[in-house]
Amino acid sequence: MAAMIEGIEAKARALFEDYSRRSNALHDAEHADIDALADVFAGHFVGASPLGVMGGAKDDTFAAVMRQGFGNYRAMGGTRFEIVTIEVDVLDGFHAMVRADWEFDYVRPGDGAAGTIAFRNLYFVSFAEGEPRIFAWITPDEAQAMKDHGLA
Template sequence: MNTREGQAQALFRSYSRNSNAALLAPDSADIDALTGVFADHFVGAGPAGVMGGTKDSSFPDILRQGFRNYRAIGGTRFEIIALDVEMLDDANAMVRADWEFDYLRSHDGAKGTIAFRNIYFVNFAGGEAKIFAWITPDEAQAMKDHGLI
């Protein structure tokens, strides 16, 4: 594993750890660490379309609210369980991250896990690994399929 691959692995281990902590306690989460994994500008794509964003002053609140929402629907664990880093060139990598989202449904006490793969694009400008793009599956449909929304 080269240095850049190691940086990407470390970035996603931190992202996973901090995402799970934010799910468990959104109001006391290390939001700076979570926002720190993203580039100043980013793009996301999924079944609903493509969106672009800027890591501005509203970004931490958006992340915090997202974790509150996951918790409100019964989320109990949110972690990356497997990573695959593919260097595209000296400055960019594609990372396939397999996530698991465990839940406890409030209306019937049923437990379950939603497994999904996100694909991320990471840039190493300035010597730091930062996520600048991602591709996600239909999260809302998965939540509906599991009776969470």
């Protein structure tokens, strides 16, 4: 049992280390691999924030929506988008919850002011199909944090 838990924890941690690396690379639109980033998500997913709950399917539009989102981060002056801490709780033989502490560095386009926004997301990961896939997440009010920093 301990070996199984360690294996799930290691795979979840590796998933988020890769997710962080790929997310951070998206500040360079020319070299971004959005398809590989989209591949970390399950075929169906749910997300929750203070703005509400949404769900959907990873269909043909999913990567394009992600590309647009990262384009918005670049337009706001984003220079780094990286996970700095990963905590994994193995829930059972097929699921884990991951706490990911993100940092978003920016240089504001209007005045050149630089800053960092730190936030924690919770993710739920399934191993049911063999490879870990994110099927749910809970985020803080990211839009408000961007406004508070003069980015939106």
